[in-house]
Amino acid sequence: xxxxxxxxxxxxxxxxxxxxxxxYALSDDLQLNGPKFGCGLGxxxxxxxxxxxxxxxxxVTTVKSAEGSDITTLEGLxxxxxxxxxxxxxxxxxxxxxxxxxxxxxxxAKAFLxxxxxxxxxxxxQAMSGVLCRCFTHVRMLRxxxxxxxxxxx
Amino acid sequence: MNPSRRSFLKTSGALIVGFxxxxxxxxxxxxxxxxxxxxxxxDSWIAIAADGxxxxxxxxxxxxxxxxxxxAQLVAEELSVPFNxxxxxxCDTALTPDQAHTSGSQSHPTNFNSGNLAQAGATARELLFRxxxxxxxxxxxxxxxxxxxxxNGSKSVTYxxxxxxxxxxLALDPQAKRKPASTWTxxxxxxxxxxxxxxxxxxxxxxxxxxxxxxxxxxxxxxxxVGATVGSVDESSVAGMPDLQKVxxxxxxxxxxxxxxxxxxxxxxxxxxxxxxxxxxxxQATIHDTLRKQPAxxxxxxxxxxxxxxxxxxxxxxxTYLHPYQMHGSMGSSxxxxxxxxxxxxxxxxxxxxxxxKNTSAMILGLKPENIRVxxxxxxxxxxxxxxxxxxxxxAILSQAVGKPVRVQLTRKDxxxxxxxxxxxxxxxxxxxxxxxxxxxxxxxxxxxxxxxxPGTNRPGNIITGSLLGFPPADFAPRSPAPPPGAFNNNxxxxxxxxxxxxxxxxxxxxxxxxxxxxxxxxxxxxPARLQNTFAHESFMxxxxxxxxxxxxxxxxxxxxxxxxxxxxxAAAKTANWETRPSPKAGNRKTGTMSGRGAACVLYExxxxxxxxxxxxxxxxxxxxxxxxxxxxxxxxxxxxxxxxLRNQVEGGAxxxxxxxxxxxxxxxxxxxxxxxxxTYHSLPLGFEVPKIxxxxxxxxxxxxxxxGETSITLVAAAIGNAIFDATxxxxxxxxxxxxxxxxxxxxxx
Numbered sequence: 001x002x003x004x005x006x007x008x009x010x011x012x013x014x015x016x017x018x019x020x021x022x023x024y025a026l027s028d029d030l031q032l033n034g035p036k037f038g039c040g041l042g043x044x045x046x047x048x049x050x051x052x053x054x055x056x057x058x059x060v061t062t063v064k065s066a067e068g069s070d071i072t073t074l075e076g077l078x079x080x081x082x083x084x085x086x087x088x089x090x091x092x093x094x095x096x097x098x099x100x101x102x103x104x105x106x107x108x109a110k111a112f113l114x115x116x117x118x119x120x121x122x123x124x125x126q127a128m129s130g131v132l133c134r135c136f137t138h139v140r141m142l143r144x145x146x147x148x149x150x151x152x153x154x
Numbered sequence: 155m156n157p158s159r160r161s162f163l164k165t166s167g168a169l170i171v172g173f174x175x176x177x178x179x180x181x182x183x184x185x186x187x188x189x190x191x192x193x194x195x196x197d198s199w200i201a202i203a204a205d206g207x208x209x210x211x212x213x214x215x216x217x218x219x220x221x222x223x224x225x226a227q228l229v230a231e232e233l234s235v236p237f238n239x240x241x242x243x244x245c246d247t248a249l250t251p252d253q254a255h256t257s258g259s260q261s262h263p264t265n266f267n268s269g270n271l272a273q274a275g276a277t278a279r280e281l282l283f284r285x286x287x288x289x290x291x292x293x294x295x296x297x298x299x300x301x302x303x304x305x306n307g308s309k310s311v312t313y314x315x316x317x318x319x320x321x322x323x324l325a326l327d328p329q330a331k332r333k334p335a336s337t338w339t340x341x342x343x344x345x346x347x348x349x350x351x352x353x354x355x356x357x358x359x360x361x362x363x364x365x366x367x368x369x370x371x372x373x374x375x376x377x378x379x380v381g382a383t384v385g386s387v388d389e390s391s392v393a394g395m396p397d398l399q400k401v402x403x404x405x406x407x408x409x410x411x412x413x414x415x416x417x418x419x420x421x422x423x424x425x426x427x428x429x430x431x432x433x434x435x436x437x438q439a440t441i442h443d444t445l446r447k448q449p450a451x452x453x454x455x456x457x458x459x460x461x462x463x464x465x466x467x468x469x470x471x472x473x474t475y476l477h478p479y480q481m482h483g484s485m486g487s488s489x490x491x492x493x494x495x496x497x498x499x500x501x502x503x504x505x506x507x508x509x510x511x512k513n514t515s516a517m518i519l520g521l522k523p524e525n526i527r528v529x530x531x532x533x534x535x536x537x538x539x540x541x542x543x544x545x546x547x548x549x550a551i552l553s554q555a556v557g558k559p560v561r562v563q564l565t566r567k568d569x570x571x572x573x574x575x576x577x578x579x580x581x582x583x584x585x586x587x588x589x590x591x592x593x594x595x596x597x598x599x600x601x602x603x604x605x606x607x608x609p610g611t612n613r614p615g616n617i618i619t620g621s622l623l624g625f626p627p628a629d630f631a632p633r634s635p636a637p638p639p640g641a642f643n644n645n646x647x648x649x650x651x652x653x654x655x656x657x658x659x660x661x662x663x664x665x666x667x668x669x670x671x672x673x674x675x676x677x678x679x680x681x682p683a684r685l686q687n688t689f690a691h692e693s694f695m696x697x698x699x700x701x702x703x704x705x706x707x708x709x710x711x712x713x714x715x716x717x718x719x720x721x722x723x724x725a726a727a728k729t730a731n732w733e734t735r736p737s738p739k740a741g742n743r744k745t746g747t748m749s750g751r752g753a754a755c756v757l758y759e760x761x762x763x764x765x766x767x768x769x770x771x772x773x774x775x776x777x778x779x780x781x782x783x784x785x786x787x788x789x790x791x792x793x794x795x796x797x798x799x800l801r802n803q804v805e806g807g808a809x810x811x812x813x814x815x816x817x818x819x820x821x822x823x824x825x826x827x828x829x830x831x832x833x834t835y836h837s838l839p840l841g842f843e844v845p846k847i848x849x850x851x852x853x854x855x856x857x858x859x860x861x862x863g864e865t866s867i868t869l870v871a872a873a874i875g876n877a878i879f880d881a882t883x884x885x886x887x888x889x890x891x892x893x894x895x896x897x898x899x900x901x902x903x904x
Binding site: 016017020021024027028031032033034035036037038039040041043044046073074075077078079080083087090091094096097098099100101102103105106124125126127128129130131132133134135136137138139140141142 | 217218219220346347349350351352353354355356357358359360362363365371396414415416417483484485486487532533534535537563565566798802805806807808809810812813831832833837838839840841842843844847
């Protein structure tokens with residue numbers, strides 16, 4: 001059936017099974033590289049997108065339930081030439097190894113800090129408790145997140 | 155340093171994979187595969203276009219450690235151009251030399267010393283100076299190069315003008331001189347990785363994002379139980395499913411192909427397959443005892459011949475250390491895209507060995523290797539042989555069945571249930587001490603299971619898909635007793651650092667390993683065998699120090715001969731403000747939360763990276779929970795190519811080691827693997843109390859470049875276990891250090 005998705009400010013009408021996980025519409029139909037399949041179970045964060053200001057796991061969200069909402073993916077934040085401040089913070093802190101988890105880390109941290117600009121270190125830790133990085137670039141990523149947090153709090 | 159092994163590694167290309175030293179190891183024994191650009195020709199490594207742009211070709215790929223940045227720095231340095239003037243192309247069988255696997259911390263030893271890419275850079279520079287000298291009529295020693303221009307101050311010529319886009323047609327010159335590290339201006343600098351802006355904005359293309367015109371989506375149906383075989387496949391169960399293109403059954407391989415991923419997933423879920431179960435699995439609770447009873451292939455690494463006589467009648471310190479099977483557990487499940495058209499195939503893969511993937515894909519497809527091109531695309535960090543090779547076979551077989559490009563990504567469960575795990579270990583240690591507190595003899599014996607490995611040049615059956623297609627894994631040949639030890643080689647760190655044969659002083663010792671068969675697939679997992687062995691050695695060293703009431707660092711130092719190993723340990727201890735005293739810490743109570751510190755050190759692989767680690771922790775003795783407050787990791791890997799990249803590896807290795815030490819363990823019941831997602835396999839998330847990590851980098855500008863990807867991780871379990879002992883007096887000898895195991899160790903302490 002026809003499903004209308006608003007992604008990064010553009011509207012797309014796609015012919016999809018309404019039960020299709022949003023991730024497949026984004027990565028296959030719309031050919032976006034940001035959201036990634038990590039586990040398909042909502043356990044790792046790799047597929048995270050932002051819907052209505054909330055970090056949402058697109059691998060366990062159906063396209064039907066996402067219809068009509070403004071969906072932002074990693075690509076919607078900024079570009080290599082003009083990165084969003086949180087993306088710039090990750091570049092500045094050189095916070096990556098393989099880079100596969102970055103989507104989940106950045107999108108989860110952004111959604112949380114935008115809503116909770118005065119979050120403490122412990123609260124940030126709690127917000128990131130369902131996000132994995134298997135290269136364990138934690139130290140640099142947490143520094144980048146805190147750098148962005150300080151910018152938001154200002 | 156073992157010069158013979160090092161030069162052997164430098165000069166030869168390919169790897170032979172097999173059982174050795176009670177663990178899965180790789181040793182180079184043959185040249186590059188047929189069709190590879192010649193290793194000794196400059197044109198295989200470097201091209202200079204008419205506009206002066208420089209392209210370098212490497213057989214060592216970027217897996218996430220930053221090695222592509224370091225390789226571009228290396229070429230830029232040797233050719234005296236800025237970093238961004240070098241374009242690096244790596245691991246494409248149509249373009250780049252066969253440098254076997256990108257693995258085993260070998261990219262630095264292989265490409266940054268006196269062979270291969272480094273020698274190509276030096277050869278090219280000297281050639282350009284000779285050409286410029288001739289062109290300008292100025293002696294070469296009066297010329298300097300900068301930014302692609304060679305000049306004597308008045309006359310100058312560019313690289314582009316000299317080479318004019320032509321081939322060099324020149325062999326690598328073994329006499330060409332590398333630039334001394336003390337003069338480097340590009341190499342050795344903390345240049346940022348150029349892939350970062352694309353990575354953080356979603357522009358970067360992983361293998362998961364390869365999209366070919368007309369590409370279909372495949373899904374495999376793996377056996378539900380370990381060792382199960384296909385009874386029957388009922389294709390009518392998926393008849394009429396929308397967009398389903400084909401059901402593919404080949405021996406025990408089952409898969410489906412559909413237009414879109416969601417349709418493929420649904421069809422794979424609905425396809426009715428009856429499976430014949432395999433034999434029951436051994437009980438997980440007693441697996442380490444089971445290993446000891448199995449037929450074994452025995453190897454003596456070292457035997458001074460006097461161990462039994464020296465230990466009999468002496469006061470012997472004994473301990474047994476246990477390590478679980480652990481998995482690579484890549485963040486993204488593995489993915490590949492294959493386009494098999496008749497006799498030809500193009501394959502996009504995150505394999506660690508494009509040339510071997512080409513050869514073994516040819517075997518499973520029944521095609522000629524020369525008709526297959528394998529192109530590396532980065533996958534999710536692999537840390538060894540994850541699902542990247544097996545999913546490449548999956549995509550190739552499914553593509554061949556439909557004659558169209560097919561993308562396959564594994565499910566989380568299929569990734570975790572069938573990857574080649576880092577093997578379990580049981581290790582017995584025995585030692586005696588003299589009245590002055592020095593080790594007189596040390597006896598080490600280990601048991602470890604193996605099945606399969608990397609596919610190498612000709613063993614597709616070493617991984618699940620090849621096996622399902624009917625190819626056998628590498629043979630297992632029991633052998634007992636072990637033949638006498640061969641030439642000393644500590645590639646798997648089976649020999650403690652303190653043995654005189656390696657970096658230490660202890661002359662009486664024996665190291666006997668037993669390789670046995672595994673029911674699960676096994677293969678190299680970051681610091682393979684080295685991590686498990688070092689956990690046992692460095693924990694036991696601490697037990698010996700405690701027995702003679704010596705400070706653990708001082709006790710190590712007095713048993714080490716190698717000055718670099720001493721210095722790397724002293725550097726970590728100094729930065730950590732190590733307090734010289736025996737463990738456990740005097741005055742610590744046996745209740746409540748107590749703090750402690752532990753140390754460990756090793757020369758990785760006996761010749762590939764000096765490292766030491768000091769961990770500071772707190773143990774809650776009521777809950778068994780530990781919090782790591784600080785880790786100081788020192789590193790001496792020769793001349794540093796990129797200090798930021800090295801620091802990133804040291805930090806990441808320390809934390810990955812912590813996750814493996816505290817929670818990671820493959821689990822199973824009597825018929826199947828049960829650790830199949832992130833609820834059942836425990837990886838420390840971003841949101842845990844991350845310790846402060848300090849990397850202490852020793853830059854040896856005169857030494858040879860060594861690997862750094864597997865150093866800090868090797869020491870973590872021992873340093874943490876030693877810190878637990880320091881804090882509480884309880885010794886924990888089984889990884890992972892779960893709260894239950896810590897509580898049991900606390901209850902058992904004297």
